[in-house]
Amino acid sequence: xxxxxxxxxxxxxxxxxxxxxxxxxxxxxxxxxxxxxxxxxxxxxxxxxxxxxxxxxxxxxxxxxxxxxxxxxxxxxxxxxxxxxxxxxxxxxxxxxxxxxxxxxxxxxxxxxxxxxxxxxxxxxxxxxxxxxxxxxxxxxxxxxxxxxxxxxxxxxxxxxxxxxxxxxxxxxxxxxxxxxxxxxxxxxxxxxxxxxxxxxxxxxxxxxxxxxxxxxxxxxxxxxxxxxxxxxxxxxxxxxxxxxxxxxxxxxxxxxxxxxxxxxxxxxxxxxxxxxxxxxxxxxxxxxxxxxxxxxxxxxxxxxxxxxxxxxxxxxxxxxxxxxxxxxxxxxxxxxxxxxxxxxxxxxxxxxxxxxxxxxxxxxxxxxxxxxxxxxxxxxxxxxxxxxxxxxxxxx
Numbered sequence: 001x002x003x004x005x006x007x008x009x010x011x012x013x014x015x016x017x018x019x020x021x022x023x024x025x026x027x028x029x030x031x032x033x034x035x036x037x038x039x040x041x042x043x044x045x046x047x048x049x050x051x052x053x054x055x056x057x058x059x060x061x062x063x064x065x066x067x068x069x070x071x072x073x074x075x076x077x078x079x080x081x082x083x084x085x086x087x088x089x090x091x092x093x094x095x096x097x098x099x100x101x102x103x104x105x106x107x108x109x110x111x112x113x114x115x116x117x118x119x120x121x122x123x124x125x126x127x128x129x130x131x132x133x134x135x136x137x138x139x140x141x142x143x144x145x146x147x148x149x150x151x152x153x154x155x156x157x158x159x160x161x162x163x164x165x166x167x168x169x170x171x172x173x174x175x176x177x178x179x180x181x182x183x184x185x186x187x188x189x190x191x192x193x194x195x196x197x198x199x200x201x202x203x204x205x206x207x208x209x210x211x212x213x214x215x216x217x218x219x220x221x222x223x224x225x226x227x228x229x230x231x232x233x234x235x236x237x238x239x240x241x242x243x244x245x246x247x248x249x250x251x252x253x254x255x256x257x258x259x260x261x262x263x264x265x266x267x268x269x270x271x272x273x274x275x276x277x278x279x280x281x282x283x284x285x286x287x288x289x290x291x292x293x294x295x296x297x298x299x300x301x302x303x304x305x306x307x308x309x310x311x312x313x314x315x316x317x318x319x320x321x322x323x324x325x326x327x328x329x330x331x332x333x334x335x336x337x338x339x340x341x342x343x344x345x346x347x348x349x350x351x352x353x354x355x356x357x358x359x360x361x362x363x364x365x366x367x368x369x370x371x372x373x374x375x376x377x378x379x380x381x382x383x384x385x386x387x388x389x390x391x392x393x394x395x396x397x
Contacts, residue, residue, distance in 0.1 A: 007266035009034070010230040010239045012273055015207055017225075018056070018065045027069035027203065030229035031143075035201040038141055040078030045139035046070055047199070049147040049162050050085035051215060052354065053098040059210040059221040061095075062145045064104035066205045066227075070143050071110055081110035084135055086168045089319055089352045115168045123192035126185075130175070133166040136197050144199035144233060148206035148224060148240060150214035152282045152347035152360050154187065157215045158240055159202035159233030160194045160253040167193065173325030176346040183284070186346075187252035191262050194233050202233040204240065211280040217356030218309075224276055235267045243273035246281065282360060304362045305340055306350050312357040320349035320358065 011033050013026040038044060048062035056063050067083060074081050083105065087095055092114040096102040105112055115133035122129045136142060146162035154161055167175060179186040206226040210219040226243070230236040234257035238248040248254040257263040283304065308314060314335025321329050321336075328342035329349050336358075350358045 007268035008230065008232045008235045008264035010228060010236055010267060010269045012229075012239075012269065012271045013227045014225055014274065015227055018063050018207060020065055020068075023065050023207075024069040024072065026227055027066060028073050030203055030227060031070065031073050031201060034203075034229045034231050035143065036141065038074055038077035038079045042077075042079045042140040043138065044074040044079035044081045044141045044143065045135055046074070046081060046083045046143045046145060047085060047136065047163065047165060047197075048083065048145040049149075049157070049165070049205075050087050050092075050095055050099065050101075052088055052217075052352065053090040053095040054217065055098055056100050057208070057221065058217065059147065059149070059208045060214075060216060060219070061099050062147045062205045063207065064100040066145060066203075066207075067101065068104045068108070070145060070203065071105065071108055074141070074143065075108065075110065079141065081108075082135060082139075083110060083112040084115050084133070085165045086115045086133065086172070088172070088348075089323065089354065115166070118168050118171075121196045123189075123196050127189055127192060130189075130193070130196075131168065131171055132193065132196060133168050136163075136166045142197055142199040144197075144202040146202065146204050147215075148204055148209040150211050150219055150280070150282050152213055152215075152350050153183065153284075153345070154190070154252055155246075155281060155284055156237070156240070156244075156251060158237040158253075159199075159204060159230075160190050160237055160257065162202075163194045163197050163199065163233075164190055166197055173323065173348060176348060177325035177344065180344050183252055184256065187256035188260060190253050191234070191256045191260050195260070195262055199233060201229055201231055202236050203227065203229040204236060206240070209279075213282055213350060213359050216351040216353060218350055218353065218359055219356075220280070222279070224274075226274065228273075232264055232267075234263045238263070238267060239269055239273065244276050244279045244281075246279075252284075283362065303340070303345060304360055305343065305345070306338060306347055306358050307361055308336060309357050309359050314357060315355050317354060319352050319354055323348045323352040 015026050048067050054060040117134040118131035119134040120129040146159050149157045151157040206224045209222045209224045211222045212220040241248040326342050326344045328339045330337045
């Protein structure tokens with residue numbers, strides 16, 4: 001008789017705030033249930049979401065007290081702990097100060113720094129060998145600590161998406177550009193990176209989440225009050241989707257994980273998650289429309305696009321220009337100018353704007369076409385009539 005595959009567990013703790021004592025106890029319980037045994041001397045990488053310099057109350061990065069609790073657990077087990085990431089913008093030192101990590105991790109015998117070196121890993125077709133942080137590849141145990149955030153391109157940035165931070169520095173926009181307007185292709189890349197890094201456990205900070213036009217300063221903090229942990233990042237992501245009232249199949253990385261065989265056959269949630277009502281997701285409008293010969297016209301007039309918020313005045317810092325992989329953003333009279341023909345709709349500019357002044361928006365014609373397409377999909381299909389011209393005819397006998 002064939003053995004029955006064991007369901008992959010997802011554990012949950014309801015934690016109302018970041019009070020250090022209760023938070024540390026909850027994190028330790030989750031790690032003891034999900035993480036493998038850490039032996040004395042093991043190299044433990046803690047990979048939080050350190051997107052950009054921001055105070056913890058903005059919900060843009062993994063809260064420093066969650067990082068400290070995970071570090072204390074690993075140190076108590078005898079591990080040699082490195083806390084590292086590759087931020088999207090700003091200096092790492094500024095991020096440590098503004099994000100509260102310098103204060104929260106003070107006194108602990110660990111190292112905290114940006115990723116420095118890379119090693120190439122073959123993740124299979126169509127990507128082949130990609131450079132990932134050597135520290136992630138060499139670690140004995142990787143603790144993946146994402147933040148529950150919305151994401152303008154991928155809908156949510158959870159456990160799988162968090163490991164894109166193992167792509168170091170300027171290689172990030174290069175891979176955005178290589179995937180171009182292929183959202184499904186970028187999702188497959190994210191799952192391939194997650195599989196290559198193979199975190200021992202993913203522990204998600206959902207105590208204070210980010211909704212709206214995340215994952216940067218254009219998003220809005222939203223108290224949720226949960227921590228979730230699982231040895232499988234796609235399983236955790238699927239559980240979060242259900243908690244937010246989102247069918248997991250609508251998450252691009254979930255579809256990619258299913259396609260690539262990274263999703264377990266069964267998921268067992270150990271505690272019923274709270275139901276989160278009316279979580280504000282970004283609109284994932286199509287990245288392309290119509291035949292290729294009309295592509296430039298469609299990009300200009302039909303596709304969702306980044307733009308300056310109504311009434312906002314660009315500060316002229318240039319972060320959006322520097323972060324654009326397609327070189328579709330330029331400084332101009334009145335602030336910022338977008339070349340929508342070149343724009344690949346990765347929304348790195350929205351993500352990296354340190355002032356939260358950029359947003360995504362559909363054009364009126366594009367919104368109308370999307371609504372018409374959705375209406376068409378809801379209409380009942382007319383059955384084929386074999387006796388009508390153009391219908392199927394019975395085979396000759």
